[in-house]
Amino acid sequence: MLLTAVAPAVWGTTYYVTTEYLPPDRPLLAGVLRALPAGLLLVALTRRRPHGVWWWRSLLLGTLNIGAFFALLFIAAYRLPGGVAATVGAVQPLLVAGLSAGLLGDRLTARTVLTGLTGVLGVGLLVVQPGARLDGLGIAAAAGSAVVMATGVVLSKRWPAPAPLLAVTGWQLVAGGTVLLPVALLVEGPPPSSLSAGNVLGYAYLTLIGAAVAYTLWFRGIRELPPTNVTFLTLLSPTVATIVGWLALGQDLGPLQVVGGVLILGSLVFAQLRRRPSPAPVRAAGGPAAVQDLNA
Template structure:
């Protein structure tokens, strides 16, 4: 039987990860501009990867993971730390960060389906019912953000499509964390090597699409990179992958349901976001679905 999300040792990291990732959408928006997105992603995970190698050495985890370990790091690192984030950053060129966050909340769906198909994780009626209610809440948030968007319908559809590619990329990596081969390996070393492969892939994409590296000396840009690299990547992914190993990818993905609500709450403070009836109803449904799903039991 897997641990429950409501246990303090799982709940506290879950809430911390959710709060950190709920704040990243504002920071990512500030990263767009002078530096091409692919280079910003490269810098972000170079910082995160160095931090993870240092942490692995400090914690005593062996960085010698063998041929199979490197293959696993490659297979989860490129979808998670390269494809996922390049899609997310690219999507924010077409649609608002709020809409990207809302669409990403659908991570719950592929994580649940892939967990059932490949990890044989049983989904109870209560979990499915709660998930459907949460998705309905996400749909209302989506409708609110879509109405508020000032971009054309074509731009919106491109942005949504690119975001969904990011969702699928993240889900592949998430489900890999729940496999026995991954669960038997130290998280810190695997993340370090996964990020290393992600950086190589990101740099190759950036060089191909944009040429030599571009830098921006604006202090806020580099402060954002450090925040995204250390807190939102090195720390958050270490905690999140630990949560997946403990409770499975389906339940862990509930962080993605809460993230847009947190993002909108922060936007209320920093961007003068005004909550509409749709947004309030969507947030209430999403939270209600979360409560119902997490009260259910799954094998």
Template sequence: MTAADRAAEPAAPASGSTAGTGASAAGAPRARLGAVGLVLGSAFSLQFGSAVAALLFPRAGALGVVALRLIFSAVLLLALFRPRLRGYTRADWLAVAGLGVALGTMNSLFYQAIDRIPLGAAVTFELLGPLVLSVIASRRLISLAWAALAAVGVHLLAAGDFGRLNVGGVAFALAAGAMWVAYILFNARTGARFPKVDGLALAMGIGALVSAPLGVISAGTALLDPVTLGLGAAVAVLSSGLPYTLEMLALRRLPAATFAVLMSLMPVAATTAGFLVLGQHLGPAQLLAIALVVAASMGAVRTSRG
């Protein structure tokens, strides 16, 4: 049992005393608060990794950076978790292959988006994919209110002068959101068929194979530059290794529904990273637009799980 497992377990009550129960009750809120911090840390790590990736675009291009990120991430996850390759059915491999293709395509589309529009805007548009999925899954009238709130946010974001949003960038972000839905669906299937994170590690390898040819064609020998390789490895750690580790630890202490709501804060993390790393400034209207989409996503997630 790891230290994280032990921290998640409540203390056993002392015989004939309520002291142990009180310690457990007092420790539970602290454990949950710590788990919330882990989720937020994961979100900020992922988005700061995306910001660092954007800095690499002049060196290797968006497709080249995607290839580096997924290759290094695959090597990291496969080395850490060493998933077994035997004993799986054809349906199992189809699920993990679908997840890998979704991962590779989603990241390629998203990096194309942040090459054209600010990071905060890209993540906000991308979030619409899971939001639509939550609204459809809910089948409740109130879900239409969340959809309308998101529509107002998107209108404000698109109508404002947010760097005069590039139409192609918005299209890439929306397409990435659609692939995020595919990622969610295939992730659920893969998680049910593979133990621990074996399926994710294998899928990351497949995603790397999907993105590598495009990266090589796009960037060529620029991918072999030592500085580019080093920064690509840093992006992989920030965008994959660290977030996945923090999320695994958080999910041991938080209900899945709470975790999903917290992940809706991704646009806030992205906006912060874009401002601090890339110098992307936002006006009041754009900040309000992002806040509306975040609120709609949180409401839709809570409604779909209510």
């Protein structure tokens, strides 16, 4: 669980790296350069290609987890304040819990729902600023990004891949980056003709750490843990983003944000705790005498 938590924590640094090191107004290009080179690197290292149904499964999962997710997140980020987009995206654990009930046969409990709502409230207090404007298309895009990634998480659990983890991660990164590439060219145009050393450093961080390492840990967590437990860890992203903004950019951190952070951490911890099943009553043969022997 702790290793899986590294992934959304790393993703929480993306906003800082993008604003401080990358060319302005190129988030889709950042998504392509984050996913495609990392995927090609992992495929080259593992020397494994998809076989059979895993061609279309890799394409679908890569589109959901990376390609469509990045594109919708881009629309939401441009049409909404970051806090509103993050709050809408925080419904993802609830979506995963509902999809897991339908596709995996997991039980949807009131405990999970209440924990998920607490997480949404915590993110809202942490990142939403007073007077934040709302935009219908932006809200729809933010909700869509949560839906596609939640679907990708559940389907990744439903379809356990027979190949090594690094290979499966590489397939999805290549698929997601390939799907996102024409969208980036259409919306943002060709890449910049020149890049500074800071730009190269920023892209290298997103490729190696933000994609190759983070997504490998993320997909490993999906393999090893219940999907609802995994997706609650995504609440770490806005938390880390807020802490980095406070430490590195001098952004204000007020009492309500502190309360929001406490609610987020509480929901994260509570979501990972499992109720132990009640022990079955011991039935002894031989009537009351046998019961007395057991009690002795």
